[in-house]
Amino acid sequence: MRRRTVTAALLAAGGMGAFPALAIEAGQPAPDVDLPGAVDVAPRLSALKGKLVYLDFWASWCGPCRQSFPWMNEMQAKHGARGLQVVGINLDAKRGDADAFLAQLPAHFGLAFDAAGTSAKRFGVKGMPTSVLIGRQGEVLRVHQGFREDERKTLEDAIVAAL
Amino acid sequence: MKHRTLCSLLTLGAALSGCAAFQPPQPWEKGVLARPEMTMSAHTLGERYAQHIYTSKEAASGGTGVGGGGCGCN
Numbered sequence: 001m002r003r004r005t006v007t008a009a010l011l012a013a014g015g016m017g018a019f020p021a022l023a024i025e026a027g028q029p030a031p032d033v034d035l036p037g038a039v040d041v042a043p044r045l046s047a048l049k050g051k052l053v054y055l056d057f058w059a060s061w062c063g064p065c066r067q068s069f070p071w072m073n074e075m076q077a078k079h080g081a082r083g084l085q086v087v088g089i090n091l092d093a094k095r096g097d098a099d100a101f102l103a104q105l106p107a108h109f110g111l112a113f114d115a116a117g118t119s120a121k122r123f124g125v126k127g128m129p130t131s132v133l134i135g136r137q138g139e140v141l142r143v144h145q146g147f148r149e150d151e152r153k154t155l156e157d158a159i160v161a162a163l
Numbered sequence: 164m165k166h167r168t169l170c171s172l173l174t175l176g177a178a179l180s181g182c183a184a185f186q187p188p189q190p191w192e193k194g195v196l197a198r199p200e201m202t203m204s205a206h207t208l209g210e211r212y213a214q215h216i217y218t219s220k221e222a223a224s225g226g227t228g229v230g231g232g233g234c235g236c237n
Contacts (some may be wrong), residue, residue, distance in 0.1 A: 061194040091191035120191045128190050 023124035026142055030134045033119040041087050041110025051085045052162050053134040057120050059091045060101035062128040068147035069105045076109040082163050089114050133158060
């Protein structure tokens with residue numbers, strides 16, 4: 001009995017804090033997260049039901065995020081009328097960094113500013129940027145990490161197929 | 164005697180788990196690590212170049228002035 005207690009204590013001590021958040025995968029329902037400081041978009045993800053949502057987690061210090069902005073502007077302009085809503089969730093610890101980035105690269109789509117990273121934690125973001133394509137019923141259709149110029153076409157095809 | 168064994172086992176457990184309680188920074192928390200002043204040497208460009216080579220060989224990234232998010236896309 002005693003031995004069992006000791007073993008349990010040891011296991012508990014060793015296992016503490018060793019559970020990273022699981023990444024969200026295609027087919028799962030998207031977690032309903034707050035969109036803090038929302039600009040040009042509803043302040044909660046569930047309010048966007050009925051639209052195809054391209055959710056993008058970005059930060060000012062992330063190089064590929066910089067490349068993805070012109071593309072996301074293009075997607076919103078091209079497919080917005082057919083029900084696409086691009087939402088960029090900024091994860092900078094300092095709002096000033098995000099504002100400086102946006103002064104250089106204006107965003108013509110929905111924005112949110114989640115300095116605490118709560119939404120990223122719920123989605124189990126494993127790399128920057130991470131984008132999640134969410135269907136009209138709130139289901140995750142596609143999760144993508146990173147952004148390269150040669151991925152523009154593939155990513156757009158996925159959006160068009162889901163529209 | 165039994166009490167001492169229990170105590171030493173618990174201490175051992177705490178010591179072994181030690182740093183496990185500290186989480187590594189999350190992918191979105193690496194902004195500060197990516198700043199130029201966080202590099203280990205004064206030659207930022209050279210370090211970035213070396214890190215680029217290292218990354219491609221070792222499939223690991225981040226730290227040396229490179230904001231590695233873990234996706235290998237930087």
